[in-house]
Amino acid sequence: MTRPGSNAGGIEGMLSFNELTKRRGSRDILTDITFTARPGRVTGFLGPNGAGKSSTLRILLGLDRPTSGTALVDGQQFATLRDPMRKIGAVLDGSGAHRSRTGRAHLRWVARAAGISNRRVEEMLELVGIADAGNKRVSTYSLGMGRRLGLAAALIADPEALVLDEPVNGLDPEGIRWIRLFLREQAEQGRTVLLSSHLMGELAETVDDVVVIREGQIVADGTLAEVTGTHHTLEDAFFALTGDRGVR
Structure with a gap:
């Protein structure tokens, strides 16, 4: 596929x-x-x-x-990409989320920066298996949940x-x-x-x-x-x- x-x-x-x-x-x-x-x-x-x-x-x-x-x-340097979030998603250090935010709020913030609707946020929470924890603060997440949140953020703009x-x-x-x-x-x-x-x-x-x-x-x-x-x-x-x- x-x-x-x-x-x-x-x-x-x-x-x-x-x-x-x-x-x-x-x-x-x-x-x-x-x-x-x-x-x-x-x-x-x-x-x-x-x-x-x-x-x-x-x-x-x-x-x-x-x-x-x-x-x-x-074929382009990152700084010259017109829409970098749709080209490449990255997780370099955990989820990158502020610990006082909820997982859902973090993804909505990322989505807003990319000009993406909140519907995509819900899709990503489901995709990585943390929809039930979306309203919990990131500070309460396990290491594995934090990694899943990071992946959701990296994929939110459907990068290549x-x-x-x-x-x-x-x-x-x-x-x-x-x-x-x-x-x-x-x-x-x-x-x-x-x-x-x-x-x-x-x-x-x-x-x-x-x-x-x-x-x-x-x-x-x-x-x-x-x-x-x-x-x-x-x-x-x-x-x-x-x-x-x-x-x-």
Whole structure:
């Protein structure tokens, strides 16, 4: 099934990183980062903590500037998008909601900013399974409920691409499974899904493609099967590629 209005044969929703470099003082944070996340697929952006995953995503979303290179949505930098919320939705740090607001009030605020009716708010509350908690304050939400609220806000404008930074950290097995199935469903509807993580076991059950970053440089880029290669698991491949002894 293709999401209505998408162009599965074109580049709508495609996220491309081209020789992206970021320096802070004399330190190289990112060096020549080049890869593509495509519509209809879940791309896992994998690396140890501090490898440069969050910095890459922040540049994509216009929250930081590169020293050189580009991070593009549909061939454009985020700052030049005419309607960014309809192009890309993101969850970088929980739900992003003020804790004194209710979940419903938060989504109505996001919808108003995007010029979207409150009817879409109710649809999103139902979609992520927190309709019954819509009138509760965000401060009372569990970690999993907060993640669901963040996804609802990211999807409220029906974007072509969805970007998430460590979406399952701290969740219980039920919450992890729900997010995995939810993201697979979003990709099947034609969206580009890019998620960063350092949890290899979970990524291996979720993604189509894998990009591995180590110390600000890409060390592997391909399908899950290609990156895993002759190793028994993605975790084994990760350790071989990064020289990491374990997830921190």
